[in-house]
Amino acid sequence: MAASSAPSANFRTWPIVLLLTLLSLPLVVMYIYLFVDTVTDSSTGSLIPDTFTLSHWDFLWHTKVGKPSVWVVLVNTLLFATSTTTVVLLISSMVGYALSRLNVPGRSVLLAGVMVMHAFPSVTLLIAIFVVLQMVGLYNTLIGVILVKAALDLPLGIWLMKGFYDTVPWEIEMAGITDGASRFTVWRRLVLPQVFPALAALGLFAFLSGWSEFILPRVLAPGNNVQVFSVYLASLIADDNNFDLSMFKAVGVFYAIPVIVLFVLFQRHLMNIYGGGTKG
Incomplete structure (x- = not known):
């Protein structure tokens, strides 16, 4: 009975996992937005993208003037x-x-x-x-x-x-x-x-x-x-x-x-x- 009433290891560690998740969430959102921002365009003054584009990645097939490939x-x-x-x-x-x-x-x-x-x-x-x-x-x-x-x-x-x-x-x-x-x-x-x-x-x-x-x-x-x-x-x-x-x-x-x-x-x-x- 004593063993069955003891909290499991997963139950004891979930607050730590939750805290780490909350602390990491802003970083994850930031990196996701960074990637989305490289394949989209947004209106001036807006943070929400409204157009899909690959023009920001044209450095892969066009060499920038004065720069190496x-x-x-x-x-x-x-x-x-x-x-x-x-x-x-x-x-x-x-x-x-x-x-x-x-x-x-x-x-x-x-x-x-x-x-x-x-x-x-x-x-x-x-x-x-x-x-x-x-x-x-x-x-x-x-x-x-x-x-x-x-x-x-x-x-x-x-x-x-x-x-x-x-x-x-x-x-x-x-x-x-x-x-x-x-x-x-x-x-x-x-x-x-x-x-x-x-x-x-x-x-x-x-x-x-x-x-x-x-x-x-x-x-x-x-x-x-x-x-x-x-x-x-x-x-x-x-x-x-x-x-x-x-x-x-x-x-x-x-x-x-x-x-x-x-x-x-x-x-x-x-x-x-x-x-x-x-x-x-």
Whole structure:
């Protein structure tokens, strides 16, 4: 009788769900109206749309005067984000393993140095990075910005991967080494699958960070042929003579679509990052 009279878990949590729903409702309405506003027109002074139109999306098939093609910008942004993600995942997964498992001389000093590097905001290093890229001939190139962005994201990736490697039992590696596998084979076939949630989350974080990056491409790669979406959006705002607010909203929606799709597909991995590696 006592068990039957106790309130269920769903009954106890519905006030929290209701509160979160009410708090989120204005944001949902705002985003819905933002999308509707990109495919409609309304009379002057009216907030209610009265005409359906796709003219605000004509940037997809017409290149704006003085601006690069939006498809070139899309390719540049994808190349920038995916290349940064690849570099961060590759180096972080190896360095994190070395710091977790190998007796590296000065390991504590190296870890402290990595944290200090992560503490510096990227904007404080812009002048030095600008000079270095000019000296090596990588200014106004995507490869230069990719290398800089990956270097700035690596400290977080190294610390994250080291923490996950620390949770993987030694017995898994000892079993592989006993069977004659090399250290590299043990790492690739036995250890990496144990930390897949961290790899997935780190890859998603690195991609979204590269996708939304503005200050580095704006300063280090300002040319139209290497422009990314964040810089493209800023250039639309700066164009006072031909500013089109509706087209600006449409470009913003187009810019946000990949982020929304990625979150929907990989949100489970983002939640699993708090669980650490797989033990046993």
